[in-house]
Amino acid sequence: MTGSDERLAVLKTYKLYIGGKFPRSESGRSYAVSDAKGRFLTNAAQASRKDARDAVVAARKAFPGWTAATAYNRGQVLYRVAEVLEGRRAQFAEEVAAGEGLSAKRADAVVTQGIDRWVWYAGWADKLAQVLGGANAVAGPYFNFSVPEPTGVVAVLAPQRSSLLGLISVVAPVIVGGSTAVVVTAQDRPLPAVSLAEVLATSDLPGGVVNVLTGRTAELAPWLAGHMDVDAIDLCGAPDDIHADLERAAADNVKRVVRAPLGGEPDWTAEPGLHRMSSYLETKTVWHPMGV
Amino acid sequence: MAWEYAPAPESRNIARLRTSYGMFIDGAFTGGTGGSFKTVNPATEEVLAEVAEAGQADVDRAVAAARKAYDKVWAPMPAAERGKYLFRIARMVQERSRELAVLESLDNGKPIREARDVDVPLVAAHFFYYAGWADKLGYAGFGPDPRPLGVAGQVIPWNFPLLMAAWKLAPALAAGNTCVLKPAETTPLTALVLAEICQQAGLPPGVVNVLPGAGETGRAVVTHPGVDKVAFTGSTDVGKQIARSLAGTRTKCTLELGGKAANIVFDDAPLDQAVEGIVNGIFFNQGHVCCAGSRLLVQESIADELLDKLKGRLATLRLGDPLDKNTDIGAINSAEQLAKIRELSDIGDAEGATRWSPPCELPEHGYWFPPTLFTGVSQAHRIAREEIFGPVLSVLTFRTPDEAVEKANNTPYGLSAGVWTDKGSRILWMAQRLRAGVVWANTFNKFDPASPFGGFKESGFGREGGRQGLEAYLCAGDGRSGT
The missing domain is CATH 3.40.605.10 (Aldehyde Dehydrogenase; Chain A, domain 1)
Known part of the structure; x- marks a missing residue:
């Protein structure tokens, strides 16, 4: 028997996050996750094609409600994510340190940047709407204005290296504008993503707005790229040798494609700019005549 | 006279x-x-x-x-x-x-x-x-x-x-x-x-x-x-x-x-203006317009009245010599495009929709297609789903605003849409829900260099x-x- 000061820890089962629930993979598969030095950490669910499709269905179902939420409300929910994350920083720092091989201090800094990224x-x-849209001065008696509107369901192949800050930096710009996301996590560093899903689940984010799949990126990506109910795809974490295939598949329904950054993952600590947000926004322009 | x-x-x-x-x-x-x-x-x-x-x-x-x-x-x-x-x-x-x-x-x-x-x-x-x-x-x-x-x-x-x-x-x-x-x-x-x-x-x-x-x-x-x-x-x-x-x-x-835009007419719309907008929406440039209002969605209660007015207006359109300043409808751009328009219109007949055109004499030479509308069109019909890119209007009906939105958005396209109603709040409600890059409210087919244009x-x-x-x-x- 273990002594009272040698209590055996209760380990967490890392599962998928689909439609606000935490299922295992329908395939029953899992894969071993190791730390940066190759030591076994845990088993993660290995999502299947069916899980990916279920996640798309959940994201589509969540879209009308999320896009209809007021921008103020979406902002509050995102800020709430930062609040809840702040309260669990130790857990995230530990997972980031293990997965990315960072010192405790560096990992803590990454978590800080991730929290601040949510706030940003x-x-x-x-x-x-004010920065990207506005009134247009047309040559005639019409009121004409443009507003950015969310693209819809976005598949996100999360960065393979930066498992928390990089992940946040590609997911937050999808949902802040009202789109919903199906995220394939960093394949070998999936744990911060699963823990982030637990944060999302307790941050007033409606189920289905973000769905998280752990598993083999190269296996899941083609199904998402070719899925006719996915409106956009971020290729950030796609293996180099399948980029072209994914883009070809994405053309089948004219998906908006965010290509992987040139020269590998960017410096995620830099201020992101508007580009990722505007990649998942469509400009809608409305005309109405003026007169008495 | x-x-x-x-x-x-x-x-x-x-x-x-x-x-x-x-x-x-x-x-x-x-x-x-x-x-x-x-x-x-x-x-x-x-x-x-x-x-x-x-x-x-x-x-x-x-x-x-x-x-x-x-x-x-x-x-x-x-x-x-x-x-x-x-x-x-x-x-x-x-x-x-x-x-x-x-x-x-x-x-x-x-x-x-x-x-x-x-x-x-x-x-x-x-x-x-x-x-x-x-x-x-x-x-x-x-x-x-x-x-x-x-x-x-x-x-x-x-x-x-x-x-x-x-x-x-x-x-x-x-x-x-x-x-x-x-x-x-x-x-x-x-x-x-x-x-x-x-x-x-x-x-x-x-x-x-x-x-x-x-x-x-x-x-x-x-x-x-x-x-x-x-x-x-x-x-x-x-x-x-x-x-x-x-x-x-x-x-x-x-x-x-491409596009397959819905032009949505509510029962409180100013009908004469709506008729002009419908005509402009689908017959402007012979319907060779990616943002053409090729699907008319009309509220059921006014469908008959609107169609009567629309048919009356179509009968006044002048088709012929494009260089004549009186001409409203010119020539179809090519034999190939004319064949496509004919093919899809024939499919409209075959699938059970009812075709109507005003009496309209077509010139002997050149590529011509009369202004045409189809009634009795369902959402499943190919003329309601595929871009015809010609002067062919498919007419569908709806009862509630929700139904109008659902039908309008039921297409892989999302370039433009039209809304005709006298109620301002309804215009904005519709404009918010229509998944299209341009929404024309109580107007149609307006363009301006300062106005962004493009699709969902x-x-x-x-x-x-x-x-x-x-x-x-x-x-x-x-x-x-x-x-």
Whole structure:
């Protein structure tokens, strides 16, 4: 028997996050996750094609409600994510340190940047329409204005290296504008993503707005790229040798494609700019005549 | 008594038609390596001119000229000077507007009234608008020092030949890119006159190149390794092919593709105005409009009344000689397009919809299709789902606003939509829910250079017009992608 000061820890089962629930893979598969030095950490669910499709269905179902939420409300929910994350920083720092092989201090800094990134994006929710849209001075008696509107369901192949800050930096810009996301996590560093899903689940984010799949990126990506109910795809974490195939598949329904950054993962600590947000926004322009 | 219209034809001599046209490469008109083709007047089937067709070697030469002009002249030039070239072009388009309008009408088949009052004025306006942006790009919201992309390969359709050329060239040039433009094979002439205007305006050689040709030429342009940016307006099928052909490259791409827009009329709409809007929505430019209001969704309670009025109005439309200033409906642009319209309309009959056209005499020669509407159309019918790109309206009904939204959005396309109602709150409610890039409320088919245009879903991505239209031709100065 273990002594009272040698209590055996209760380990967490890392599962998928689909439609606000935490299922195992329908395939029953899992895969071993190791730390940066190759030591076994845990088993993660290995999502299947069916799980990916279920995640798309959940994201589509969540889209009308999320896009109809006021920008103020979306901003509050994103800020709430930062709040809850702040309260669990130790757990995230530990997972990031193990997965990315960082010192405790560096990992803690990454978590800090990740939390601040959520706050940065939270503040954008109710400013996008003013910054990206506005009134257009047309040559005639018409009121004409443009507003950015969410693209829809976005498949996100998360960065393979930066498992928390990189992940947040590609997911937050999708949902802040009102789109919903199906995220394939960093294949070998999936744990912060699963823990982030637990944060999302307790942050007033409606189920299905973000869905998280752990598993083999190269296996899941083609199904998402070719899925006719996915409106956009971020190729950030796609293996180099399948980029072209994914883009070809994405053309079948004219998906918006965010190509992987040139020269590998960017410096995620840099201020992101508008580009990722505007990649998942469509400009809608409305005309109405003026007269008495 | 019936008042007959006396014919009021515009003189075709105004078009200054030549027997042959070369391609425009590196500031000069030249023959090419791809042979030549004939462009015909679709209203008469007579040959208008022989046009040089660009082959692969010509595309290579044009891209090289554009690259050199980009590196040596256009990108390094002070932005204010670039802008002044565009202002010059805008003015010269205005000066030659009557010639351009007549030439457009001859080559395309559209009524002179539309070429004169819509196409050409919008062309000049588009150059004016983007001319002013050239030295203000740092204020456009793409970073403090946005940069051009390089050489733009641009492929445009036959429905608004000159206007589409302006939509492509003006923002690209203002942003500092150089251009290789391929006009459609059935309507190459006005783009070549625009090239002459560029020449007369003193635009440095290679900044704009115009390569007439068909699909093969277009493919050579968009897949050329020297092209940094592809912009395409045309069918969704070809747009998908282009997206596939660019897979795995770093070439940037914007696509403006097809549509199947719903024009939604509520029971409180001002019906006479709505009828004009419906007519304008689907019969403007013979329905050769990607954003045409090709699905009429009318609230059930007023369907009969609206259809009676609409039929009465259609009976007054004048179809015939496009150069006659009284003409409302011109010729279908090509035999091929006419065959497509006939095929889909026949499918409409076969699937059980009811076809109606006003009594309408079609000219003996040329390509013509009468204004047509189908009633009894269901959402599953092909005429309610596929883009016909002709003067054919499918009429469906709805009962509630929710049903109208659901039916309007039940399409892979998302380019435009129309809403007719007297209730302001309902307009905004509808506009918010319609998944389309342009929503016309109590109006339809209005265009302006300051107004962003482009689609949701399979109608493409990227916007043309407005500040947003610059994004396709810029990258942020800090190295991040602008598009």
